[in-house]
Each structure stands twice: as C-alpha cells, then as structure tokens.
Amino acid sequence: METNKVPLLAIEGICKTLGGKEILRDVSLILEEGDLKVLIGPSGGGKSTLLQCINLLIRPDKGRIFLRGREVSFNRKKEVLSFRQEIGMIFQDFNLFDHLTALDNVSIALRKVKKMSKREAYERARMELERVGLGDKLNHYPAELSGGQKQRVSIARALAMDPAVLLLDEPTSALDPELISEVLAVIKDLSESGMTMLMATHQMGFVKNLAREILFIEGGRIIEQGPPDYLLNCKDRHSRTWDFCSKLNDFYGEDVA
C-alpha cells in the first residue's frame, strides 16, 4: 500500500568534505508526509552539516535530493531558490534579523521572495505569530525578546513560507532550561498538525514521545536508525543510540529509557 507512494523528501548518498575532512559519508534518508524524525549523535558527527546540505545552504559534493519525487538540480540557481522556499529551517541560535520587528522578520521573505503585497504579508505574518503565541509581540525587536520568544518568531518566519518540510537544528540548545518547554510545545503542536520535520535534538523525553524514527549519526554516517521504542529499549542487544542516550541521562539526569 505505502510502498508505491513517492516520499515527500528523499535524500540519497549525500557526501560532503569540508577543509579536507569528510563530514558526511553517503547519508540517505526519507521523510514521508507528516513524519517527525530526529537526528541524534555526538557533536561534530555531521548533524548540522547534513541539515544544511538538505536545503542546499551547503552544497553536497555527491548525492541526490528528491522533493515529491522530483530531483532538485544543485546547479540551477532558480531551482535551488524555489526548493529552499519549500524547506523551512530553524537554527540553534535563531538567526533573527536584528533590525526588524517580529512582524517584519516574518513578513520580509513573504514580500521580497513571494512578492506578496505589504498588507497580505503582514496579515499572514500576524497569523503565524499568533499561532506561536506571540500575538502581543508583533512590534518587538529581537533584542527585546527572550530566547524562547526569539525561537518562536523564527518558527513563525519559517512557517509563513508554507514549507513542505521543516528542518530544525537543535532548536532548544541555546535556550535556558525554563524556556525549552515553550518551544517544544510549539514543535509538538506542529507535529500533531501534520508538519513534516527533521530535527536534530537531544531532548530525549520529547524524542521518545513524538519521534517516529531516530537516526543516529556519528562520523558522518547514519549508524543506527529505528523507532525510539526499538533503539532506546535494549535489554538483550547493544545499541549505540542507547549508550549515547544513557550518557545524556547520567549527565542531565533526564529520563531516557
């Protein structure tokens, strides 16, 4: 039944060498409509590079990317630009535009990239900001917002573009502990409303409850993958993911497995 269906996003054999160091070696993955998959693994393992290769912010040396079965040509500038509009990206340190209010942060790409009128763009931006609970911060500048609020603006900014897929690069790593939950709540809502997401994170509680699949990346390769239940539950076999996560557990005292 599902076998004939074309996946929403397919990544095949991505390789990337940066500064003489192999960062990604033959990474492949598939995202179906509505999937929430997470990337886990030690820092320097290639998670961030992989995410940036997927929306072509970093150009892979090798590999192919398919959106709804259509291959994206890395060389055609126009194709890359319109592909990027379909792939939303959330960064660890938010990367909001410091000189623009929350409303303008969200609406600028609508106006300049999607060529919406100012009114239309503001309307949409207001809606997205309300959706992430920031309806009362429309005219605040990034420097006037907390980390959690900034990250929610950046989520609104990505969603306003109507992306097919959202990539999240450790969206809560730069946040104070008490602000993490407000961002995770937004991501949870998104997942429940059917947004397709690929997220690098070490929030294991979140992963356990919501992720469809864990991809464990180390040394530029996906070395293990499977549903959280399977990878985080290993009484009788070895799992690198479990090892790693139980270390997180020791360190943070987080509830892992």
Next chain:
Amino acid sequence: MSHPLQVVITSLPYLLGGAVVTVGIVVGAMALGFFIGLPLAFVQVYGNIVLRKIAAFYVWFFRGIPVLVLLFLFYFGLFTLIDWNITAFWAAVLVLGMRGGAYQSQIFRGSILSIPSGQLKAARALGMTDLQAIFYIILPQTLRIALPGWSNEYSIVLKDSAIAFVLGTSEIMSRTHFVASRTYEQLAMYLTAGAIYFVLTWVGVHLLKRLENRLKIPGYTS
C-alpha cells in the same frame, strides 16, 4: 594699527564664506567616499578573489600615500597630463573622496563582519538570493553599525580638507592665511580658523549622533 579683535570681526564674513566652501568639499568628499567605500566593502567581504584583490589594491594605494602627495599627484600630475581642466575645488572633492572611500570601506567592512553570519544563512534559507539578502538584511544593519565610525571619519575629513589650501581652493584655511599674512595678526586669525573648524566638527558629529539615536534598534546594545 588696528586691534586683533577688530581684524577678526572684519574678516569673519570672509572666513565664513570659506567655511561654506569647506563644508562643500567635505560633504562632496564624504558622499563620494560613501559611494566608493560601501561597494568596496561588500566586494572585500563577499567578492571573488579578483574583485577582492582589486579592492585591496585600491585601499592599499589610497591609505599608503599622504594626502598632500595625493593632491599634487592628481591635480598637478594626472589631471594635467590628461588635460582635464578641473577646478581646485572639485579636485579637492575628488581626491579627498577617493581617499575617503578607502577609509570608509574599512569602516563598512568591519560593520558587515560584525553582523552574525547566521542572518545571511537564514535569509538564504528563506529563498532569498544573495543580492536580496545583502540588500534587505545586511545593508540596513551595516549602515547603522557604521555610523559612529563614519562620524569619526567626518571629523577627520573635515580637518584634512584644510590641506586643499595648497591647491588654492578658497576654503577656511586659505582665506585665513590670506588675511593673516596681510594683517600680521597670525595668532588671532589662526585661533579663529581653529574655532570655526571646532564648531563645524561639533555640529556635524552632533547631528550624526542624533541620526544614530534615531536609527537605534530598540533593545539592541553594542
């Protein structure tokens, strides 16, 4: 013989006429420097290797030679060679402007580099072209960040403009020199010239400071 104060008062309108010329040179040179320096800065940060080398050479040339030499080199040398009948005023604007462009490019370059590179990444991730990202995201912040340095550059160019006197431009310095050498009131006259420069510096820096405050991004420090 008349009192020094009387000489100053009598010559003041003449000197203030010179101040108008000085302001003209400075405004012209700052504007030219802006339109040279800004693209030069972006080329130095984002340009390819060839453009970067050209920009680096330009900056190296204009920063490496004393302004007096530059003025003579262009006005008596190059412009004469190509038979360009340019007035001393415009020659001063041109030379101070080209030289200012080299310095201004470094102010803008530092500003561009101080903007977290993640913002450019975020703009590109939203589907903006590099040019759109630079124009809508990097440029507005660059200009704000550059203002304090730019204001400093204004105060330097204003005072450097006094050297245009060697070309025979009738700005503050040359008019002061003219009056001083005829009345022998050197001290009083040069003090007056100094005072005029001081006021022009103060007014300009003050206005730019006000602009800086008006453009300040709420909540943003540094």
